Amino acid sequence: MNTFQQDLDNAIAYHGHLCAGQILGVRMARAALAHLNSIEPESSPDLVVFVECDRCLADAIGIVTGCKIGRRTLKWMDYGKSAATFVNTKTKTACRVVLNKHFFAPEGADLLVYFASIPDAELLTINMVEVHLNPEDMPGKPLMAVTCQKCGEEVTDKRHVEVDGTILCKSCAYGGYYRNAT
Numbered sequence: 001m002n003t004f005q006q007d008l009d010n011a012i013a014y015h016g017h018l019c020a021g022q023i024l025g026v027r028m029a030r031a032a033l034a035h036l037n038s039i040e041p042e043s044s045p046d047l048v049v050f051v052e053c054d055r056c057l058a059d060a061i062g063i064v065t066g067c068k069i070g071r072r073t074l075k076w077m078d079y080g081k082s083a084a085t086f087v088n089t090k091t092k093t094a095c096r097v098v099l100n101k102h103f104f105a106p107e108g109a110d111l112l113v114y115f116a117s118i119p120d121a122e123l124l125t126i127n128m129v130e131v132h133l134n135p136e137d138m139p140g141k142p143l144m145a146v147t148c149q150k151c152g153e154e155v156t157d158k159r160h161v162e163v164d165g166t167i168l169c170k171s172c173a174y175g176g177y178y179r180n181a182t
Helices: 004-015 020-036 056-065 111-116 170-174
Strands: 047-051 074-076 083-088 093-099 124-129 145-147 154-156 161-163 166-168
Touching: 004 020, 004 056, 020 056, 020 083, 020 093, 020 111, 020 124, 047 056, 056 074, 056 083, 161 170, 166 170
Parallel strands: 047 074
Antiparallel strands: 047 083, 083 093, 093 124, 145 154, 161 166
């Protein structure tokens, strides 16, 4: 397992700069891995992580754990919280790590020194939780695919909806985040 500094250096290289979110994400991930004590990051196909924000700490958590959206081991939950849940799919154990509050380093302070002065017990809350993962949510190849009867696009792994007997993708059923340009 990497040292804290190695994990932080890798996170900074990926993210592009040092910030509080990188330090906090590394600390959250390392605390969770220690709490689960049976996962070796990078080499384990048995770890799935749910991050609850789309902020800097999510990048650091992905780097420390080796989890990736494309491998279906990093799941983004748009909750806007500085929290993440780490699931060992082999042992079916999971812990949720929450940043207790936002800590702001004084202007001009060394971020590493400032955050190193705050113990994990003050910084984080870690609780054992249960997470049910359906087969179609697990890493690996898609288990099924259907075609949206409105737009004709393929939808995998039960991400479709059925409305009045018609199979639709979610954007056709509920409206998408985009619309076709005219």
